[in-house]
Amino acid sequence: xxxxxxQLLFLFPTEDVHYFSMxxxxxxxxxxxxxxxxxxxxxxxADTPGQGQAGTDNPxxxxxxxxxxxxxxxxxxxxxxxxxxxxxxxxLGFGFVEIGxxxxxxxxxxxxxxxxxxxxDQALINRMGFNNDGVQVIAGRLKQWRAAxxxxxxxxxxxxxxxxxxxxxxTPNEDAWKDYVICFKELFxxxxxxxxxxxxxxxxxxxxxxxxxxxxxxxxxxxxxxxxLAATAGIRPRPLLLKIAPDLTVQQIDDVVDLAMEIRxxxxxxxxxxxxxxxxITPTHRLEAIGAGGLSGAPLKERSSExxxxxxxxxxxxxxxxxxxxxxxxxxxxEKMAAGGSLIQVWTGFIxxxxxxxxxxxxxx
Numbered sequence: 001x002x003x004x005x006x007q008l009l010f011l012f013p014t015e016d017v018h019y020f021s022m023x024x025x026x027x028x029x030x031x032x033x034x035x036x037x038x039x040x041x042x043x044x045x046a047d048t049p050g051q052g053q054a055g056t057d058n059p060x061x062x063x064x065x066x067x068x069x070x071x072x073x074x075x076x077x078x079x080x081x082x083x084x085x086x087x088x089x090x091x092l093g094f095g096f097v098e099i100g101x102x103x104x105x106x107x108x109x110x111x112x113x114x115x116x117x118x119x120x121d122q123a124l125i126n127r128m129g130f131n132n133d134g135v136q137v138i139a140g141r142l143k144q145w146r147a148a149x150x151x152x153x154x155x156x157x158x159x160x161x162x163x164x165x166x167x168x169x170x171t172p173n174e175d176a177w178k179d180y181v182i183c184f185k186e187l188f189x190x191x192x193x194x195x196x197x198x199x200x201x202x203x204x205x206x207x208x209x210x211x212x213x214x215x216x217x218x219x220x221x222x223x224x225x226x227x228x229l230a231a232t233a234g235i236r237p238r239p240l241l242l243k244i245a246p247d248l249t250v251q252q253i254d255d256v257v258d259l260a261m262e263i264r265x266x267x268x269x270x271x272x273x274x275x276x277x278x279x280x281i282t283p284t285h286r287l288e289a290i291g292a293g294g295l296s297g298a299p300l301k302e303r304s305s306e307x308x309x310x311x312x313x314x315x316x317x318x319x320x321x322x323x324x325x326x327x328x329x330x331x332x333x334x335e336k337m338a339a340g341g342s343l344i345q346v347w348t349g350f351i352x353x354x355x356x357x358x359x360x361x362x363x364x365x
Contacts, residue, residue: 002354043093044362065239070157071095077164100164106134123297142190163191193239239266246271267320297348301326312340330364
């Protein structure tokens with residue numbers, strides 16, 4: 001049935017359809033009964049939100065970073081940039097959702113159109129440019145979410161929320177650390193873990209921050225702040241992860257891994273979108289018309305698995321990995337986990353496979 005609706009939806013501009021679809025789901029989830037029906041149809045049976053399944057009895061549950069995930073299938077950053085659809089994504093059964101990328105100040109992002117489908121390749125190209133409502137507005141939404149979902153009567157594992165943070169476009173790279181610090185402070189009380197995004201290709205100069213010295217400057221400051229805020233609140237520090245690009249050389253990956261181990265990062269997200277256009281079926285003239293942007297989806301699957309496998313082998317599994325890139329099916333998910341991923345994230349696969357993707361993956365993992 002979703003394939004039929006997808007054909008209709010794909011007739012319209014990609015970004016407009018994204019918001020239309022999610023707003024229709026939001027409308028459907030306004031009422032308890034219809035929200036439960038969505039969860040019954042879409043969420044994995046082992047932990048259907050609101051259905052009274054105790055998290056400790058859930059065979060899909062995972063423990064990582066000191067957090068309890070009700071299942072290992074998450075939604076990557078960029079889908080719910082502004083924490084507007086957490087209730088709906090919860091009903092669809094995601095084990096975790098990464099909001100953002102969040103920047104200190106609100107920004108419109110790049111000029112539209114900036115999100116494009118490549119159906120022949122089961123892929124997307126985006127150059128969104130960190131469009132978001134700004135950290136203060138998003139922190140307010142997350143605070144409301146926490147207040148509404150902190151009941152001690154909850155009998156299923158809650159939705160884990162990650163905060164993906166970045167810098168504003170106008171912030172020079174030498175001051176980038178200040179933007180990450182601002183976002184970290186504002187979101188500390190409202191997210192379960194953090195992901196530092198220096199690997200998007202859609203903010204000019206951002207990927208230069210993946211170089212070892214620039215990374216060290218940002219991550220050591222965040223680690224110190226993390227320890228300070230946690231001590232003040234009397235809690236353990238938030239898990240801090242770094243998201244890396246698939247386009248890094250082996251030497252660059254080695255530098256990232258060495259730094260991550262040195263400063264005791266909690267893990268990596270591998271990988272972000274790629275700037276490569278190799279081996280695509282989509283005609284060259286179409287790609288040239290679309291222009292720049294990060295490619296995601298099926299063409300990224302092999303490279304992202306290579307990066308995950310390399311890091312896992314190099315660290316002997318000592319550095320936990322959230323694997324992302326080209327995951328559409330349970331087989332794709334198993335491949336990522338076999339390569340060394342502890343958890344997996346979907347994004348483009350969600351667009352192409354539809355609202356049943358979490359259930360279908362979890363049924364065969």
